[in-house]
Amino acid sequence: MYSDKVMDHFNNPRNVGVIADADGVGEVGNPVCGDIMKITIKVADDTVSDIKFQTLGCGAAIATSSVITEMARGMSIEDAVGITKARIAEELDGLPPAKMHCSILAADGLKAAVDDYLVKNGREPISGGPEHSDDDEHEVTCATPIIL
Amino acid sequence: MSDTRIYLDNAATTKTDPRVVAAMEPFFTETYGNPNSLHTEGRAAHSALENARERVRASLNAERPDEVLFTSGGTESDNAALIGLMTAGGRTSGHLIVSAFEHHAILEPAEWLAKHGFDVSLVKPDTDGVVSVAALEKLLRDDTVLVSIMHGNNELGTVQPIAELAAAAHGRGALFHSDAAQTLGKLDIDVQALGVDAMSFSGHKFYGPKGVGVLYLKKGLRFAPYLMGGGQEFRKRSGTQNVPGAQGFATALELMDADRVSETIRLTALRDRLEAAAVARLENVYVNGANVSRMPHITSLIVKGVEGEAMLLHLDAKGIAVSTGSACSSGSLTASHVLLAIDCPQEIAHGSLRLSMGRFTTEAEIDYFVDSLVPIVERLRSMSPVYDKMFGAQSA
Numbered sequence: 001m002y003s004d005k006v007m008d009h010f011n012n013p014r015n016v017g018v019i020a021d022a023d024g025v026g027e028v029g030n031p032v033c034g035d036i037m038k039i040t041i042k043v044a045d046d047t048v049s050d051i052k053f054q055t056l057g058c059g060a061a062i063a064t065s066s067v068i069t070e071m072a073r074g075m076s077i078e079d080a081v082g083i084t085k086a087r088i089a090e091e092l093d094g095l096p097p098a099k100m101h102c103s104i105l106a107a108d109g110l111k112a113a114v115d116d117y118l119v120k121n122g123r124e125p126i127s128g129g130p131e132h133s134d135d136d137e138h139e140v141t142c143a144t145p146i147i148l
Numbered sequence: 149m150s151d152t153r154i155y156l157d158n159a160a161t162t163k164t165d166p167r168v169v170a171a172m173e174p175f176f177t178e179t180y181g182n183p184n185s186l187h188t189e190g191r192a193a194h195s196a197l198e199n200a201r202e203r204v205r206a207s208l209n210a211e212r213p214d215e216v217l218f219t220s221g222g223t224e225s226d227n228a229a230l231i232g233l234m235t236a237g238g239r240t241s242g243h244l245i246v247s248a249f250e251h252h253a254i255l256e257p258a259e260w261l262a263k264h265g266f267d268v269s270l271v272k273p274d275t276d277g278v279v280s281v282a283a284l285e286k287l288l289r290d291d292t293v294l295v296s297i298m299h300g301n302n303e304l305g306t307v308q309p310i311a312e313l314a315a316a317a318h319g320r321g322a323l324f325h326s327d328a329a330q331t332l333g334k335l336d337i338d339v340q341a342l343g344v345d346a347m348s349f350s351g352h353k354f355y356g357p358k359g360v361g362v363l364y365l366k367k368g369l370r371f372a373p374y375l376m377g378g379g380q381e382f383r384k385r386s387g388t389q390n391v392p393g394a395q396g397f398a399t400a401l402e403l404m405d406a407d408r409v410s411e412t413i414r415l416t417a418l419r420d421r422l423e424a425a426a427v428a429r430l431e432n433v434y435v436n437g438a439n440v441s442r443m444p445h446i447t448s449l450i451v452k453g454v455e456g457e458a459m460l461l462h463l464d465a466k467g468i469a470v471s472t473g474s475a476c477s478s479g480s481l482t483a484s485h486v487l488l489a490i491d492c493p494q495e496i497a498h499g500s501l502r503l504s505m506g507r508f509t510t511e512a513e514i515d516y517f518v519d520s521l522v523p524i525v526e527r528l529r530s531m532s533p534v535y536d537k538m539f540g541a542q543s544a
C-alpha cells in the first residue's frame with residue numbers, strides 16, 4: 001500500500017535529529033493521536049539553510065517528515081510555508097488516502113518552525129496556521145482500526 | 149525483504165496444513181456432487197458432508213449432528229447467531245448484551261440490531277482483558293434475549309469464563325452465544341460442559357481452509373434463518389454446502405485435537421520465552437493480560453513510546469509478519485477498540501504489537517524476532533521527539 005519512495009524514506013530517513021542552535025522550532029501533533037513531529041531549522045537570508053526532524057509515528061508520518069526536509073532545504077521561507085500536503089504526497093509518489101493526515105503534520109511542523117523563527121526575530125508569522133483537511137478525509141482518518 | 153519469512157500472525161490466519169489440503173482434494177474433482185441431489189454423485193457428496201459434520205460434532209461434544217451448521221466462516225456464524233436468535237419468531241425488540249472487545253463480526257451486527265429496534269448493552273472487560281460474571285450480572289435484565297461474549301480475545305489472547313458467564317445469562321432467562329473463532333482446536337471445547345446455546349467457529353484459524361466456518365446451534369432454539377433459499381443445513385442456512393471445506397474443517401480440527409496437550413506446552417514455552425526476553429531486553433515494555441488465563445499462542449505487547457505500524461514495517465523488512473492495534477495501522481486516529489476497552493491509554497496503545505505463534509513456529513524464530521525487535525525499538529525511540537520527556541526517567 002505504500003509506494004517505493006515512501007518505503008525508502010521510511011527505511012532511510014534523511015536529516016534525522018535536532019539542530020542545537022536552531023533559529024526556528026516547530027512541534028506539532030499529540031500523543032493521543034499517535035503522531036508527534038518536531039522540526040528545527042537554520043535560516044540564512046530568509047532561506048532554509050539547514051533542517052532536521054524527529055518524529056514519533058507511523059510509516060507515512062516518518063516518510064513525510066523525511067521528504068519535507070529534502071524539499072525545504074534551500075527554499076525561501078515563503079516557499080517553505082507554501083508546501084501543501086498534496087505536494088508532499090506527490091513527492092512521495094502518492095500516499096494512501098487514510099494516511100493524508102500524516103502529511104498535514106509534516107507541513108504544519110515546517111510552518112510552525114518558520115513562524116517561530118519570524119516571531120523570535122520580532123516579525124509577523126506568515127504561514128497562516130495549520131492546513132485544514134476537508135470533512136471527507138476526516139471520515140477516513142477516524143475509522144476504527146481493525147485487527148483480524 | 150528477506151527470503152525466509154517468520155510468520156507470527158497466526159491469529160489473523162494460518163497456513164493450511166498440507167494434510168488438510170490432501171483431505172480436501174478428492175472433494176473437488178472426484179466426489180464433486182451436490183449433497184442435495186438424489187443421484188449417486190449427490191449421495192456420495194452427502195455422505196462426505198455428513199461424515200464431516202459427525203466428526204465436528206464429536207469434537208465439540210454436541211448432542212446431535214444437526215446442531216452443527218456449516219457456514220462461510222466466523223463472520224457469517226457470528227452474524228447469523230446474533231440476528232437469527234434476536235429476530236427469531238418475528239421479534240422486533242428486546243435486549244442484547246455483547247462485550248466491548250468483541251470482533252467486528254459481532255459489534256457490527258449488534259449495532260445493526262440497535263438501529264432496528266433492539267436495545268444493546270456493552271459489557272466492559274476488566275483491565276486484564278477478562279469479562280467478569282459480576283460485570284455481566286449488572287447488565288442482565290428480564291428482557292435480555294441474548295448474551296454474546298467471546299471465548300478467546302483475538303488481540304489479547306485472554307480467555308473468558310464461558311461456563312460461568314453462560315450460567316449467569318441462563319439464570320436470568322437469556323440465551324448465551326460465544327465467538328470461539330480464536331479458541332477452537334487450541335482449547336478443549338465441549339459445548340455441553342460450557343453450557344452455551346450457540347458458538348461460532350472459523351476454519352482458517354486452525355490450519356483449515358478459509359471461507360469455512362461452523363455455527364453450533366443447540367437443538368430446539370427458535371432461530372430466524374440468516375441466509376434463505378433452498379433450505380439446506382436443516383433449513384437454517386441455505387446454499388449448496390462447501391463439501392471440500394467441511395471435510396477440511398473436520399480434518400483440521402482432528403489434527404488439533406490429536407496433539408493439543410503437547411502443542412499447548414510447546415506454544416506456552418515459546419510465548420513465555422518471547423515475553424521474558426522482550427521485557428528483559430527493552431525498557432518500558434509490558435504484556436497485556438500477563439496475570440490472567442490466556443491462550444497459549446498469543447502475546448499482546450505494549451512498547452511505550454513507539455508507534456506500532458513503524459515497528460510492523462521494520463519487522464516485515466526483517467522477514468517477520470506481526471499485527472498491531474495501533475491507530476496508524478489503518479490510518480485512524482484512535483487505537484484499537486480492544487485496547488481502549490481495557491483502559492489502555494491511547495498514547496501507549498499506539499505501541500501495541502500482537503504476536504501469534506503457531507504449529508510451524510520454532511524457538512529459533514522467536515529468538516530471531518526478539519533480536520530484530522530490540523534495535524528497531526531503540527532506533528525508533530531515538531527518532532522520537534518525546535520519548536525521553538514521556539518515558540525516559542522511568543524504567544519499565
Ligand SMILES: Cc1ncc(COP(=O)(O)O)c(C=O)c1O
Pocket residue numbers: 147148159160220221222223224226251253298300301302327329330350351352359360361
Ligand atoms: C474473534 C474472531 N471472530 C470472528 C472472526 C472472523 O472470522 P472469519 O475470518 O472466518 O470470517 C475472526 C477472525 O478474523 C476472529 O478473530
